[in-house]
Amino acid sequence: MIDARDSALNLSLTGTDAAKAMNAGDGKVGDWYIERAKFIPVRLTLKERKYLRLLEAALNVSEYTDKIDILTYANKTRRQVAQIQELCSIISGLVLAADYKVGQQLFKERNFEDNQEFFRDIFELGRRHKIMNPEKMRNVYGKMIYMLQDSQIPEVQDTLSFSLVGPIKTVYKELEKGGALELLKDDLIVAATKEILSGKEGGGSRNQIQKEIKAKERAIEILGRRYSNAKMTADDIKQCLYSIGDNHAFLRTNRDPCDKMIEYLKKYFHPDRSEGEYSLAIQAGRGGARLSHDHKKQYNYVLQSLTLWREIMHDMFMLWGLAESDLLDETNSYRLRDTGQGLNRMQAAPKTSRLMHTILHRAQQRVGYWVGSSVIHMGDTNVPNALMFIDKYTQIYRILLPIVRCLESIQDLSDNNEGLSRYFDDTFDGPDNLRLLILSDFFRHAFDGSGADNFFSAGSCIDGRLTSAWNWCSMIEKKPYFHVFLVSGFVGFDGEVSS
Numbered sequence: 394m395i396d397a398r399d400s401a402l403n404l405s406l407t408g409t410d411a412a413k414a415m416n417a418g419d420g421k422v423g424d425w426y427i428e429r430a431k432f433i434p435v436r437l438t439l440k441e442r443k444y445l446r447l448l449e450a451a452l453n454v455s456e457y458t459d460k461i462d463i464l465t466y467a468n469k470t471r472r473q474v475a476q477i478q479e480l481c482s483i484i485s486g487l488v489l490a491a492d493y494k495v496g497q498q499l500f501k502e503r504n505f506e507d508n509q510e511f512f513r514d515i516f517e518l519g520r521r522h523k524i525m526n527p528e529k530m531r532n533v534y535g536k537m538i539y540m541l542q543d544s545q546i547p548e549v550q551d552t553l554s555f556s557l558v559g560p561i562k563t564v565y566k567e568l569e570k571g572g573a574l575e576l577l578k579d580d581l582i583v584a585a586t587k588e589i590l591s592g593k594e595g596g597g598s599r600n601q602i603q604k605e606i607k608a609k610e611r612a613i614e615i616l617g618r619r620y621s622n623a624k625m626t627a628d629d630i631k632q633c634l635y636s637i638g639d640n641h642a643f644l645r646t647n648r649d650p651c652d653k654m655i656e657y658l659k660k661y662f663h664p665d666r667s668e669g670e671y672s673l674a675i676q677a678g679r680g681g682a683r684l685s686h687d688h689k690k691q692y693n694y695v696l697q698s699l700t701l702w703r704e705i706m707h708d709m710f711m712l713w714g715l716a717e718s719d720l721l722d723e724t725n726s727y728r729l730r731d732t733g734q735g736l737n738r739m740q741a742a743p744k745t746s747r748l749m750h751t752i753l754h755r756a757q758q759r760v761g762y763w764v765g766s767s768v769i770h771m772g773d774t775n776v777p778n779a780l781m782f783i784d785k786y787t788q789i790y791r792i793l794l795p796i797v798r799c800l801e802s803i804q805d806l807s808d809n810n811e812g813l814s815r816y817f818d819d820t821f822d823g824p825d826n827l828r829l830l831i832l833s834d835f836f837r838h839a840f841d842g843s844g845a846d847n848f849f850s851a852g853s854c855i856d857g858r859l860t861s862a863w864n865w866c867s868m869i870e871k872k873p874y875f876h877v878f879l880v881s882g883f884v885g886f887d888g889e890v891s892s
Contacts, residue, residue, distance in 0.1 A: 423577055423578030423579075426577040426578075426582060426637070427565070427574075427577045427578070429637075429640065430563065430564040430565040430568070430577055430633075430637065431563060431565040432563060432710040432711045432714050433563055433564045433565075433636055433637060433639075433640045433710060434521040434522075434524050434525050434561055434562065434563055434564075434636065434710070435521065435562045435563065435564055435567055435632060435633065435636045436525070436632055436635050436636040436639055437518055437521065437522055438632065441518045443491070444488075444515055444518060445518055445519060445522055447484060447487040447488060447491060447515075448484065448515055448516070448518070448519045448537075449519075449530065449533055450487055451480060451483040451484045451487060452480070452519075452530075452533035452536055452537055453532070453533060454483065455476070455479070455480050455483065455536060455540075456476075457476050457477075457480065457536050457539065457540050458535070458536050458539055460472060460476055461473055461476060461539070461543065462539070462729060462736055462738070463736070464729070464736070470546070470548045470549055470552065473543045473544075473546070473549050474549055474552045474553055476540070477540060477543070477544055477549070477553065477557070478505065478553075480540065481505055481512055484512070484515060485499070485500050485508075488500075499511055505553070505554075505555055506553075506554045506555040509555040509556060509557075512555075512557055513556065513557055513558065513559040514559070516537065516541060516557050516558070516559075517559050517560075517561060517562065519534075519537055520537075520538075520561060520717065521561055521562060524561070524710060524713045524714070525636075525639055525643065527647075527709075527787040535780060535784070538717070538720055538721075538780055539738065539780075540557075541557055541558050541720075541721055542720050542721055542727070542738070544556070544557045544558065545558060545721050545722070545723040546723065546726070547723060550723070558721050561714060561717070564633045564636050564637060565577075567625075567629070567633055568625075568633055570624070570625075571622065571624045571625025571629060572622055572624050572625065573620040573621075573622065573624075573625050573630060575620065576616060576619075576620045576630065576633070579616065579619070579620075581612050581615060581616055582612075582616065582634070582637070584608055584609060584612040585609060585612035585613045585615075585616050585634050585638075586634055586637040586638040586640075586641060587605070587609060587638070587641065588638060588641045588642050588645060589602060589605050589606055589609065590602075613631055613634055616630060616634060617630045617631050617634075640710070643709075643710075644706070644707065646790055646794065647706045647709065647787075647789065647790040648703055648706035648707050650789075650790055650793035650794045650796075650797045651699050651700075651702050651703035651706060651789070651793060652703060653793075653797045654699050654793055654796070654797065655696065655699050655700065655703065657800070657832055658692070658695060658696060658699065658832075658836060659696075661829060661832060662688075662692055662832070662833070662836060663692070664688060664689035664692045664693070671829050671830070671832075671833040672688045672833075673686075673688050673691040673692055673695070673833060673836050673837050674686065674687050674688045674691060674837075675691055675837050675838070675841050677842075680837075680838060680841070681838065681841065681843045681864075682837075682838065682841035682842060682843060683841060683842035683843050684765075684841055684842035684853060686764075690764060691836070691837065691840070692836075693760070693762075693764050694764040694765060694840055694853070695836045695840050696760055697756065697757070697760040697763060697764060698840055698858045700756045700759050700760050701752070701753065701756040701855070701858075702786075702789050702793075702859075703756075704752045704755055704756045704759075705749075705752055705786050705789070706786075706789060706790070708748070708752060709786070709787070711748065712745060712748060712749070712752075712783065712786075713783055715744040715745045715748055715779075716742065716744075716745045716779035716780065716782060716783045717779075718744055719740070719741070719742040719743065719744050719745050719778075719779045720740070720742075720778065720779050720780055725740060725741060725743075726740070727739060727740035727778065728740075730774075730777070732774040732775075732777055733774060737777040737778070737781070738777060738778050739772060739773070739774075739777045739778065740772060740777070740778040740779070741771075741772040742771050742772055742778060742779035742782065745771065745779045745782060746769065746771045746772075749769050749771070749782075750769065753767060753769065753855065764853070765853025765854070766853045766854040766855070766857075767854075767855065768854045768855060769854075769855045769856070770854065770855070770856045775856060776856060785856065785859060786859070788859070788863070789859070791886050791887060792839075792862050792863070792866055792886055795878070795883050795885075795886060796831070796835060798881060798882065798883075799831070799877065799878050799881040799883060800828055800831060800832070802881040802882070803817070803824045803827055803828055803877065803881070804824050806880060806881065807823075807824045813880065817877075820873075821874070827874065827877065830873075830874060831874055831877070834872065834874075835865065838861075838865050839861055839862040839864075839865035839866075840858060840861055840862070841861055842857060842861055843860075843861050843864050844857075844860040844861050844862075844863060844864025844865075844867075866886040869886070
């Protein structure tokens with residue numbers, strides 16, 4: 394029997410929140426995993442991935458929102474039902490083409506109502522995949538959610554005679570259904586779900602990485618045997634463990650860049666230090682800024698903004714689950730309105746809003762006090778519904794990750810390339826000054842209240858901070874250090890190659 398604190402399973406190397414808490418003696422491993430598992434979607438199986446490709450193909454050719462979200466006097470319920478049935482027909486045809494035998498079993502002499510569970514599962518796995526992978530399904534997820542939202546309207550549901558919306562399959566629900574919840578309290582779960590990092594990502598040597606891989610595989614095998622039963626196989630247990638591991642990878646990619654930027658801010662721009670050349674002070678009307686802050690005030694403004702983003706990314710799975718709950722609530726209707734950015738579905742998001750205010754309060758407690766507005770736009774012309782809110786905040790890592798990667802690569806580029814070293818020295822007075830130039834410019838003008846369509850929508854509100862950051866990103870090609878981003882491997886803040 395392997396104990397979780399076996400030297401071969403050194404928990405200090407995992408880098409997970411649970412491991413850090415255990416090593417600090419701040420609690421039991423189960424406390425973190427039980428709460429977290431309630432919102433961690435289960436990783437898709439190979440069979441589910443096949444159906445995911447069919448779902449994406451069907452959504453790609455569907456013109457659902459183009460035909461529904463328009464101003465017309467035609468009967469909307471009839472159009473919604475027709476478009477939903479058409480999409481289900483496309484999926485049915487693709488399933489039949491991909492696997493004739495399965496297709497025959499599902500659809501021969503059966504109507505949509507008879508296959509309610511099949512369609513519900515198809516759309517559930519699409520939703521589940523998107524939550525775990527925000528960068529995926531970018532062109533079709535919104536279309537799918539709006540279609541599901543319409544399918545929940547009582548008039549539409551009565552006409553369809555079947556429901557397309559089911560609960561998201563989470564790690565906690567699967568373990569509870571399989572009678573294996575004790576798995577989440579087993580200390581060995583830390584080693585079984587840790588993320589193995591390469592040397593470039595902060596991992597150890599090659600030998601150390603090999604040891605960690607073997608220890609992880611060993612822990613997974615033990616837990617699979619220990620908690621499998623008549624309701625849940627060892628492979629099902631492993632799938633849940635892999636899903637928790639995916640959660641760690643999500644946090645490292647999406648949340649940890651916030652921590653890194655907070656670290657840079659505190660290290661180089663602390664308000665107790667002399668402002669000097671790299672002061673963070675901004676003044677309304679200069680450089681596009683719409684706020685006026687001295688160095689200390691801007692430091693605190695940036696710190697609280699990054700801290701808030703960090704807390705949002707930490708609880709993104711929970712936020713996403715509540716956002717979908719608000720969107721797909723059959724008692725929570727929407728209205729189509731022109732928000733100044735085209736026709737949008739305006740809908741209240743009470744559950745998402747409550748959690749967001751809780752997160753904001755937690756961030757305020759961490760930084761001590763608040764600079765600027767604490768207004769959270771939700772269900773108004775700025776952020777019409779919960780989908781728009783989620784889409785807005787899943788962009789945080791797209792902004793911060795390329796910046797962190799560029800900053801971390803500057804010294805290596807200078808050390809390993811003589812030409813780049815001379816370029817950094819001649820143009821920016823060395824790698825250290827180059828790093829400070831990029832950071833100071835970002836901390837000043839990515840948080841200066843700019844970027845909104847009009848003066849009244851700009852400023853220091855919660856969503857305005859992210860708008861300012863996107864505005865800074867849109868001007869990256871005009872920055873004197875843009876070529877440094879390019880040589881560091883930068884391909885754009887939206888994942889597309891810059892021209």
